[in-house]
Amino acid sequence: MAYGKKVLDHYENPRNVGVLDKDAKNVGTGMVGAPACGDVMRLQIQVNDKGVIEDAKFKTYGCGSAIASSSLLTEWVKGKTVDEASEIKNTEIVEELELPPVKIHCSVLAEDAIKAAINDLKSKAG
């Protein structure tokens, strides 16, 4: 299967790879997927006191499309409020990266990851 240009770009030069302090109050961590399925994504967001995402990091075990989906998502959420970030749909990722049908689950996983990170953040705020 040939990969789209945008997938290759994110795959070869992934943005925002790394780790944030998962114990910090203003950091939300979402880890989704399972090794058995061949993808695990860890997505982290750091918010400022206005509820705006000022940093985002990821690490992903998975195929090129999974890596590209999470890389793209970290780019998109930066500068957005938590509420805005929670509205990102997997279909937008599919469209941007031109993912073929067999790779749609990668984008679903990325949407799950940002939602999980936001939930984690909210649970910390109590």
Next chain:
Amino acid sequence: MLTPTYMDYSATTPVDFRVAKKMANYLTMEGDFGNAASRSHYYGWQAEKAVDEARSQVASLVGADPREIVWTSGATESDNLAIKGIANFYHKRGKHIITMKTEHKAILDTCRQLEREGFEVTYLEPLSSGLLDINVFKDAIREDTILASIMHVNNEIGVIQDIQSIGDVCREHKIFFHVDAAQSVGKISIDLASLPVDLMSFSAHKIYGPKGMGALYVSRKPRVRLEAQMHGGGHERGMRSGTLATHQIVGMGEAFAIAKAEMLVEGKKIKQLRDRLLEGFSDMEEVVINGDIEQRVPGNLNISFNYVEGESLMMAISDVAVSSGSACTSASLEPSYVLRALGRSDELAHSSIRFSIGRYTTEKDVDDTIRLVREKVEKLRDLSPLWDMFKEGIDLSTVQWAAH
């Protein structure tokens, strides 16, 4: 354009130049284009002569009588003809068949079809090395077992089954024994004059012959009968009708003749290259070889780079053409059933890469591959949350995953 280094010889091989050249003589008006079944004129006789010569070449590589070779369209058809042919012909004797979970899909799906038709099939588990425990095989034999089908060399992990011992057990119990030799013929020696094997499948394109061409060995002593699966003009002694594809057959014959002449020397060279490749990975962390390393065909190395997903690694090393047992290479999302049958964890199965080396692989190809793989595995591990967890000492099997 600079093409990637080819390290997927187990998938297919290029046609040897000598083979292609010979094949070209059997296509055009200037060549021997005739129908081998035309008994009444020169064109037919020429084609028949070429087919006979190729039949001898194929038989000669495996120690068979030329009359024991039936031409087919490839190993998949040979497997179908052998298994369905025996089952349909001897079904009154019994309805039980034994095979292994690690067989090629051409065997497994054929057996599934026979199950739908009322046969019972036992799918044996291999040892973690990929090899068959002969006692497990003996225990599976029943009164009504008519056929066992065990592959000689596994296509994914390259392990060599002990077909002599399995065949001896089959003879003792009067069970027909079929062997899929698509991945072994021309790579390791096969002598059907002494091996207790009744049926053996061959493919041309795995050893530098053309695609779309294969053969089935059908033993004459003891005599084995098959019910034909392809009906028509009664070619191949009624076992497989259809006009013979002279150029394809000649190509297979030539490829087998070259293999016979060069196999020993070539095998040594290929094994050296394979060992060099393995040595290049030997000091890396969390690298696991899949399948027995001793009982293995020279050109195969199936290896898992733990915590790196196979397809992303293939994408990273796109300058080298290889295969992966990762689910992502198929639409099913299931990782390799062969590696699962060895008891490999899902993540190890997802992380597997099959390198297969062949006639045109060079030392430089191997060294470039080692360098590239090492660099990209490191990069992908830096990207892998599983690698982080491993480094933190977390046992991944204890983690509650949010499966999707």
